[in-house]
Amino acid sequence: MSEHSIDPVIEENDDDNSVHHHVARLSISVADEESNNERQKFLLTLRNQQNSSSNETLEGGGDGGADNDSDTSKELSKKEKSKKKNEMRRLKKRLKKQEILLNKVADLESAIAETDDSITTVPTKNSRGSKRRRSSVAQNVIVRKKKFLEAQPKFTVLGDLMKKATISSIRDLMLYSLTDMELKPRWCKLDNRRSVDKCVVVFLRGLTNKEFGMPPLKYTVDPLLISKYELNPYLNSFGDIFKEVIPMTSPGSNKCIYSTYSSLVSYTLSKKQKSSIQKENENRKIVLPDLYLKLDDLLFNNYPIHKDVEGATQEMINRTSDYKSTTDFNHEGSKTFALDCEMCRSEHDRVLARVSLTDFENNVIIDELIIPSAPIIDYLTQWSGITEEKIAQATTTVEEIQEKILSIVSSNDTLIGHSLESDLNILKLKHPKIVDTSICFDHPRGPPSKASLKMLMSSHLDTSIQMNFTGHDSVEDCISCMELVKLKIAKGYLFGKSYTMESIFKRISQNYKLIKKADGEKIPKSSVVIGYSAVKNFGHHEEQIQCQSDDEVIDKFIETQEKNDLIILKLRELEWFKGYSPNNLVESMELPADKNTMYEKVNERLMRIYENLAPNSILVVCSENGDTTEMLRLQELSKTFKYKVEKGENNIDIHVKDVSWTEETSEKLTQAIDVARDTLFLCALKPSRASSVTPEPSNSDES
Numbered sequence: 024m025s026e027h028s029i030d031p032v033i034e035e036n037d038d039d040n041s042v043h044h045h046v047a048r049l050s051i052s053v054a055d056e057e058s059n060n061e062r063q064k065f066l067l068t069l070r071n072q073q074n075s076s077s078n079e080t081l082e083g084g085g086d087g088g089a090d091n092d093s094d095t096s097k098e099l100s101k102k103e104k105s106k107k108k109n110e111m112r113r114l115k116k117r118l119k120k121q122e123i124l125l126n127k128v129a130d131l132e133s134a135i136a137e138t139d140d141s142i143t144t145v146p147t148k149n150s151r152g153s154k155r156r157r158s159s160v161a162q163n164v165i166v167r168k169k170k171f172l173e174a175q176p177k178f179t180v181l182g183d184l185m186k187k188a189t190i191s192s193i194r195d196l197m198l199y200s201l202t203d204m205e206l207k208p209r210w211c212k213l214d215n216r217r218s219v220d221k222c223v224v225v226f227l228r229g230l231t232n233k234e235f236g237m238p239p240l241k242y243t244v245d246p247l248l249i250s251k252y253e254l255n256p257y258l259n260s261f262g263d264i265f266k267e268v269i270p271m272t273s274p275g276s277n278k279c280i281y282s283t284y285s286s287l288v289s290y291t292l293s294k295k296q297k298s299s300i301q302k303e304n305e306n307r308k309i310v311l312p313d314l315y316l317k318l319d320d321l322l323f324n325n326y327p328i329h330k331d332v333e334g335a336t337q338e339m340i341n342r343t344s345d346y347k348s349t350t351d352f353n354h355e356g357s358k359t360f361a362l363d364c365e366m367c368r369s370e371h372d373r374v375l376a377r378v379s380l381t382d383f384e385n386n387v388i389i390d391e392l393i394i395p396s397a398p399i400i401d402y403l404t405q406w407s408g409i410t411e412e413k414i415a416q417a418t419t420t421v422e423e424i425q426e427k428i429l430s431i432v433s434s435n436d437t438l439i440g441h442s443l444e445s446d447l448n449i450l451k452l453k454h455p456k457i458v459d460t461s462i463c464f465d466h467p468r469g470p471p472s473k474a475s476l477k478m479l480m481s482s483h484l485d486t487s488i489q490m491n492f493t494g495h496d497s498v499e500d501c502i503s504c505m506e507l508v509k510l511k512i513a514k515g516y517l518f519g520k521s522y523t524m525e526s527i528f529k530r531i532s533q534n535y536k537l538i539k540k541a542d543g544e545k546i547p548k549s550s551v552v553i554g555y556s557a558v559k560n561f562g563h564h565e566e567q568i569q570c571q572s573d574d575e576v577i578d579k580f581i582e583t584q585e586k587n588d589l590i591i592l593k594l595r596e597l598e599w600f601k602g603y604s605p606n607n608l609v610e611s612m613e614l615p616a617d618k619n620t621m622y623e624k625v626n627e628r629l630m631r632i633y634e635n636l637a638p639n640s641i642l643v644v645c646s647e648n649g650d651t652t653e654m655l656r657l658q659e660l661s662k663t664f665k666y667k668v669e670k671g672e673n674n675i676d677i678h679v680k681d682v683s684w685t686e687e688t689s690e691k692l693t694q695a696i697d698v699a700r701d702t703l704f705l706c707a708l709k710p711s712r713a714s715s716v717t718p719e720p721s722n723s724d725e726s
Contacts, residue, residue: 369398
């Protein structure tokens with residue numbers, strides 16, 4: 024078989040078997056020189072046959088008319104008329120099938136004409152001016168979809184904006200370019216959006232107006248042209264790739280800033296979508312096993328996998344081979360327990376300090392302080408409630424508390440908690456039947472945000488917990504989790520569910536790529552998030568990858584780009600270099616000694632991203648927050664003020680007011696938060712087959 028041979032065509036049923044056999048032969052040896060003449064001969068015969076059939080049809084119709092007009096002809100019987108009509112239908116059907124065959128052969132010729140490119144097929148039109156149908160050639164490759172490939176996407180940033188951009192501006196562009204949602208961004212224009220290949224969002228904290236030689240952006244609404252200002256020479260790639268800086272306000276309030284990432288990856292459902300979800304589930308009842316986390320939930324939330332979890336593989340179980348597992352045994356009393364732990368911080372990790380276990384009736388089964396397994400450097404008293412005096416009274420080791428829990432809780436019992444994976448991992452225990460209140464109750468903003476236990480108790484049980492300035496109470500937390508689960512079962516599936524927001528990862532996965540498999544199967548779009556955080560997905564619709572440096576983040580981007588449509592990258596080194604947040608994630612990281620070297624690295628990494636970016640892809644760089652240095656300093660001072668504790672009568676801890684915190688200091692914190700929320704982003708479309716950086720012209724304001 025020749026180099027350009029193609030597998031046999033899978034044909035539709037037809038009475039003319041010889042014609043289809045001929046097409047199959049052509050599909051096998053279409054590149055052979057001898058077959059070329061045969062193919063041309065066959066096409067001529069097929070077209071003549073088509074013309075002959077057309078004439079035959081017209082003549083048949085003419086004769087019928089002559090017979091009707093003739094005074095000497097007899098009236099046709101109903102049977103003869105029916106026979107004529109059936110004959111006409113057969114002829115028309117045959118013409119249609121012959122046209123289809125011609126189109127299929129033309130498809131084969133087009134495929135051979137492609138220069139060793141069996142993946143992409145550019146749509147063309149046949150000689151009759153109608154769109155050709157795709158050949159059903161059985162190939163073991165991915166075939167390009169015809170639609171939307173001829174026209175290229177065009178992206179333009181608009182000027183004279185009505186209001187300042189927010190994180191929803193970027194989210195609207197992502198959804199508009201990657202889904203079928205008619206959610207047109209107001210700050211830009213995107214033509215032929217279906218031709219956009221990918222959308223890549225880079226979070227680059229530490230990038231501010233100063234790097235672009237621009238004044239503060241607090242009162243600026245319209246995009247600013249980079250060419251009009253003095254860009255830092257060590258960041259020249261920003262001027263090559265992007266044309267303008269777009270001022271933005273990051274999410275938050277006058278008291279704090281919110282997670283920009285969390286705000287980006289969820290969107291508000293329409294009234295129709297909300298109504299549909301509510302109608303579908305309004306009468307849905309649940310029982311306790313309905314709340315058990317499935318294998319996917321356990322994996323996505325970093326739970327250790329017990330051997331009794333349905334679908335668990337040996338590899339999953341072996342990842343925590345040093346953990347102990349609950350076993351199946353009979354026992355009297357409660358079969359449902361709530362577990363909560365309190366922890367302190369050592370030099371390198373967290374340290375278990377207190378363990379509480381309650382039963383279904385909220386009786387306390389275990390409540391013990393634990394001897395620290397490593398020296399404690401921070402008791403985290405304002406959250407853990409643990410002090411140096413308290414931990415000095417501990418008499419139980421980690422190993423002893425493990426055995427105690429294993430002797431009480433069977434593998435067939437239910438274990439309830441809030442973000443219970445943290446407790447099980449610090450205890451190094453595995454259990455198969457888990458109910459997690461942070462998962463079965465939604466945050467009002469939807470995923471990936473998770474509601475705190477305090478918020479859930481206040482919202483659903485009108486109860487205030489964790490109000491003590493000396494920290495949390497693990498027994499109180501156990502009882503809260505148990506009561507929430509009881510209420511959930513009583514109220515039904517929809518109780519505690521937020522159907523006002525949805526993950527953009529889920530929405531994107533409901534759309535399909537512009538490529539499909541050879542058998543016609545559609546391929547859903549996919550997303551990946553690459554950063555430093557522990558892999559902790561908030562759904563089943565995106566992959567997450569943990570890295571140890573910015574360079575590794577970009578390496579993973581290059582590695583995973585081909586199969587993903589939305590890619591979110593989190594670069595942190597510039598942020599840590601500037602001190603916008605402490606580096607608590609990678610202790611061994613060595614940052615550059617001076618600012619210019621840091622900028623050179625940022626510049627080089629951006630060019631690596633752009634050079635490896637697929638053509639027709641959108642690139643967004645978002646600084647996420649402004650300068651957070653002063654905000655972090657004042658927030659730390661605020662914590663000291665809120666949680667300052669001294670010994671009162673009978674050696675009881677009491678909260679005392681710190682006079683160093685004044686109204687003036689509070690006002691400074693508000694101003695610092697305002698500065699931290701003053702941020703920016705940049706956006707560009709990489710053109711098709713671009714050999715150099717050639718941004719699209721902009722309509723943004725020249726001033």
